[in-house]
Structures are given as C-alpha cells and as structure tokens.
Amino acid sequence: MLDDLDRRLLEILIKDSRTSLKDLAQQVGLSSPSVAERLRRLEDRGVIRAFTVEIDPQALGYTLQAIVRIRPLPGKLHIVQKLIEEIAEFGECDKVTGDDCFVARLFVRSIGDLDKLLDRIADKAETSTAIIKAQPIRRRPPPLAATAISNP
Amino acid sequence: MLDDLDRRLLEILIKDSRTSLKDLAQQVGLSSPSVAERLRRLEDRGVIRAFTVEIDPQALGYTLQAIVRIRPLPGKLHIVQKLIEEIAEFGECDKVTGDDCFVARLFVRSIGDLDKLLDRIADKAETSTAIIKAQPIRRRPPPLAATAISNP
DNA sequence: AGGCGTCGGTCCAGATCGTCCAGCATTTGA
DNA sequence: TCAAATGCTGGACGATCTGGACCGACGCCT
Secondary structure (H helix, E strand, C coil): CCCHHHHHHHHHHHHCCCCCHHHHHHHHCCCHHHHHHHHHHHHHCCCEEEEEEEECCHHHCCCEEEEEEEEECCCCHHHHHHHHHHCCCEEEEEEECCCCCEEEEEEECCHHHHHHHHHHHHCCEEEEEEEEEEEEECCCCCCCCCCCCCCC | CCCHHHHHHHHHHHHCCCCCHHHHHHHHCCCHHHHHHHHHHHHHCCCEEEEEEEECHHHHCCCEEEEEEEEECCCCHHHHHHHHHHCCCEEEEEEECCCCCEEEEEEECCHHHHHHHHHHHHCCEEEEEEEEEEEEECCCCCCCCCCCCCCC
16 A cells, blocks of 8 residues: 555655655655655545644634534534534534534633534534543544554 | 734645745745745744644545543553553544543544454443544634634 | 834845656566 | 566756845834
8 A cells, every 4th residue: 555665755744744855855765756756646546635734723822622522403413514614613523423423623712712602503402512631642643554453 | 923924824834735935925925035934933933833744544544433432440540541642543632521531533444443442441441432424524723813703 | 303123024146956857677467 | 578667766957945135114212
C-alpha cells in the first residue's frame, strides 16, 4: 500500500507540511522530482486528503471544548444533522451506532455560549454534554505501518 | 486578536498549507516578505500550532472508526491513560467531566482488531463503544471571526 | 509641536527551490 | 526475448524565498 519512502515522507509532512521538496528529498535520499511525483501520487490515491494547518482554538478565544452526545427526537434526525452542520462551533461530528445518534465536539468561548448553542438544539433532540478537562491525545493520524496492529 | 488579513491567510492555508508565499501575498494584497512575517508571528503566538497533512485513514486500510467511552476502575486511572497513549490506534482522546472519564477515537482495520485492542483495557476499565457509521462533520477549526457566536 | 522609537510594510538582489526534460536502469508481461 | 512501462537522476531555467535597506504611520514623551 505505502512503501517505506512514502511513510517517511508522510511522517515528515505530518510534522511540517511546508517542508521543501529539496529537504524532503535529502531526508529520504531521493531527488526532488521523485519526491514531487510521490506526493502527487499520494494525493491522487487519496492518502493525503489535504495539506492543512492546525489552529489552536485557545489562541482564538475558544477556551472551552465539550463532547456532546445528541439523540434527535423521532422524525427530527435530518433537521438536527443540518443544524449541527450549520453551527460552525461544532468542530467534528460523527454519526454512531447505539442510543446516541451523534457524537460531536463543540468549541466555545464560555459556558454561556455553550448554553446558547445547545438551546438551539434542545427542542429537537436530547443532548448530554461532557466538558473536556484535558486532552491526553490531540488529533493524530493512525499508524502508517502496514502491519496489523499496535505492538502487543 | 486576528486582523482581517490574518484570517484570510489562515483560511487559504487551511485549504492548502503548501500555498507559496507569493500566492498568499497576491491573494491578500501584500508583499511576500510581509506574509512571511505574519505567518511567523502567527506561529509565535501559537495560533498556528503546526503545518500538517490530513491523512485518510481509509486509504491506509483503517475502514472502521469507533468512539470509545472509558471509565477506569478505581485506582487505575493513570495506568489506563498511559495505555491509551501508547496504543497508536487511538487517534484522539479527551478527558471529560461526568461518569465517563475518557472519550477516545479508535482507528481499526477490522472488528477483530477492535476487539483485540479493547481487550487490552478490559481488565482496567469499563468501556462502551459506538461504531462510527458516518462523519457529517470531519475535523474542522472553530470560526476565525472575532464575533461572539455562530449566526443566530 | 517636534523628536523619536516601534511596527509593519515595500523593494530589491542574491540565494535557493521547483519544474521540465532527456536519458537510464529495472521490472513486467506478451 | 524484447518492448513497454515505471521510477529514478541530473541539469537547465524560471520561479520563489530571504535578508537587508529603507519608508511611512502612529503613539509617546518632553
């Protein structure tokens, strides 16, 4: 799926996606046109979804994050989903099996904002909210290695 | 906090962090040294946490994702946290208020792997797992605007 | 008001980088 | 066995980045 060089390139880019082709080339021992070609193919294959920038929500004033479990009332599923998508403070939302239909992450600047935003869903769904106290693991990609499972 | 130019730069970089300084400069109407300087400051201030690459777990064979709520048994909190951090398939973990101590995201290649990984925690914590069926919102940053709250 | 420091900007030139192309080695498949 | 395909390299050339000199706006102090 990925060869060793691809993995090394990705690992470097995960740390700094603005690394120049020349640097990448040096670090993996290829020429820069080869690296350019490999990156192009990784994008084509969809392995690289995007080169992007990770922004610190705190630095923007979002001092609070919450995980919200959302159970739409009967018949309200689509309205609720649309609402969630439209509220930009939802930074992530997964539709899951089980009682809770959605699990979402909410960025807010204050408890007041949290309350205001949840109020906009309150008449269409039951929610339960857990405030995030710490982030032992911040978003990271899955292991790149081809092997089956994390070292046992 | 951020001025309009900063916001525009960030928006461009969120879409493609490899955009050249020259392009950035053109798009916001500055010279490229000024843009370089602004980016440097955004990094210094911690607004930009990293330039990185978004990888598609599916393209790597991780066809399954799950949200796992984890409630360590009495006295096991730290051991459990350490264990979670060490298992690379955990792609995210938040420590939250409420009964569930941790909420984590797990990337796996099969239901079998899911079971194997959860087994490694099973004797130290209660877990409840929800399989992700769809992702209405994939990871996105909070709104960059300085205004209080999403359009009401 | 005038002087001065700072901040953020421009312009320019030398250094660095990316891209295109021709050519070569290795692998693949008919 | 040979032809085509693949993946790489090196070099040339154009594009981009970087650092320095300089400039204007602004706020502050005297």
